[in-house]
Amino acid sequence: MAVGLLERRLLFVTGKGGVGKTTVAAALALLAVKEGRRTLVCEVDAKGDLAGAYEAGPLAFEARQLQPGLFAMAMDTEASLREYLALHLKVARLARLGAMARTFDFLANAAPGIKEILTVGKLAWEVREGHYEVVIVDAAASGHIVGQLRAPQAINELLSVGLVREQTGWMLELLGDASVTGVVVVAAPEEMPVTETLELVEELATTGVDLAAVVVNRVLPELFGRAEEEVFDRLAETGAATALATALGRPVSPVLEAARLAVRLRRIRAAHLVRLRQGLTERAGPIPPILYVPELFSRSHGRRATRQVVEALAAELS
Numbered sequence: 001m002a003v004g005l006l007e008r009r010l011l012f013v014t015g016k017g018g019v020g021k022t023t024v025a026a027a028l029a030l031l032a033v034k035e036g037r038r039t040l041v042c043e044v045d046a047k048g049d050l051a052g053a054y055e056a057g058p059l060a061f062e063a064r065q066l067q068p069g070l071f072a073m074a075m076d077t078e079a080s081l082r083e084y085l086a087l088h089l090k091v092a093r094l095a096r097l098g099a100m101a102r103t104f105d106f107l108a109n110a111a112p113g114i115k116e117i118l119t120v121g122k123l124a125w126e127v128r129e130g131h132y133e134v135v136i137v138d139a140a141a142s143g144h145i146v147g148q149l150r151a152p153q154a155i156n157e158l159l160s161v162g163l164v165r166e167q168t169g170w171m172l173e174l175l176g177d178a179s180v181t182g183v184v185v186v187a188a189p190e191e192m193p194v195t196e197t198l199e200l201v202e203e204l205a206t207t208g209v210d211l212a213a214v215v216v217n218r219v220l221p222e223l224f225g226r227a228e229e230e231v232f233d234r235l236a237e238t239g240a241a242t243a244l245a246t247a248l249g250r251p252v253s254p255v256l257e258a259a260r261l262a263v264r265l266r267r268i269r270a271a272h273l274v275r276l277r278q279g280l281t282e283r284a285g286p287i288p289p290i291l292y293v294p295e296l297f298s299r300s301h302g303r304r305a306t307r308q309v310v311e312a313l314a315a316e317l318s
Contacts, residue, residue: 005213005289005317006032008182010127010174012137012209014145015186016196020217020309022048023301024186024293025138027309031317033069034310037133040126043074044119044139044148050074055303071132080118116151117168124171127180142200145183149175149207175209182212187276189219189269198279205285213289214280215313216273220266220295224259232256291316 005011006028013025022045029041043050043059051059056066059074066072127135139145152175156168175181183204187197197214204211224232235241236256245252280287293312298305 005182005184006035006037006134008180008212009133010123010135010137010181011184011212012139012145012149012182013184013186014139014142014200015215016188016193017047017141019186019188019193020293021045021141021186022050022138023053023306023309024184024215024217024313025136026050026053026306027313028184029070029072029134029136030306030310031313032134032136033067034314036069038069038071039134039136040071040073040132041136042072042123042138044137045141046074047141048138049301050138052302053306075119075122077115077118080122084118084121114151114155116148117155117171120148120151120175121167121171124174128170128174139183142185142196146200146203146207149183149204149209153208172208175207178210182210184213184215185211186215186217188217189272189276191272194272194276194279197276198283201280201283205283211285211288213291214276215291215293216276217293217309218295219273219292220262220269222266223262228259229263232259 011028013021013028015021015024022043025041025048029039032039040063041050050072051057054066054072056064056072059072061073061076061079063071063073123135123137126132140148152168152171156172185197185200185204187193201211201214235244235252241252241256277290280290291313293309293316296305296308298308
């Protein structure tokens with residue numbers, strides 16, 4: 001059965017840098033809160049600005065309530081390690097944690113995947129323990145998310161017995177359950193973002209984590225149709241633009257050029273959208289929902305922009 005996007009309890013939001021991944025993650029968290037779900041949103045990608053999307057102060061590892069039902073945190077692998085040791089190894093004294101952390105840092109450098117599992121494990125643990133009804137992750141960019149999601153499986157294959165392997169077992173079960181966990185890939189209707197999105201979708205198939213949706217950000221509206229385009233052409237060809245400029249006392253050719261540019265850009269982006277939809281259709285497995293977020297034409301990326309994206313996503317999901 002198809003599972004609704006916000007019916008899942010753990011969503012990793014990823015995509016090529018610069019496509020609006022953080023804003024979409026922030027908006028999904030607000031949308032979950034709007035539906036009455038106690039929500040945690042976590043910043044994993046340090047290049048993002050999750051706090052800025054809410055116009056809030058700097059985030060820390062300890063979750064902070066930003067508004068009723070919405071909690072936010074920033075991932076810190078060292079703090080995650082300390083929490084893990086205190087919870088599972090019953091190590092309470094910080095003095096003891098220092099030496100263990102240094103030893104673990106050595107092991108993490110020697111065994112790739114250890115640090116990644118601290119990130120994924122912390123978020124999966126919050127879900128398993130039921131501290132929040134949904135956890136939204138502003139995850140690593142497309143070049144790194146696959147490694148993070150593969151980490152539990154890599155550790156599981158590396159270790160045959162022991163406490164760490166026991167921990168990866170339940171993580172793999174949770175991550176592999178499409179009714180619980182999913183990945184949201186954010187793209188833009190441009191050549192490189194579409195190419196990277198299609199490549200990422202193929203790689204995600206190797207992680208066992210379900211592709212929950214693809215969000216296409218910055219979709220240009222159709223400002224002018226064929227009829228308007230014909231009007232612009234006739235104005236330019238007949239010299240009417242010159243007469244109009246004389247009557248107005250100002251040039252109109254820049255306006256006509258801007259209109260032509262808007263039409264041209266929309267057609268180019270529409271072609272990239274066709275390629276994206278075709279690529280998603282041709283992949284193995286079910287076709288994920290494709291959600292569209294319009295170009296906001298705003299320089300601000302704060303709370304107002306985030307709420308506009310919330311409205312757009314709500315309309316797409318309704």
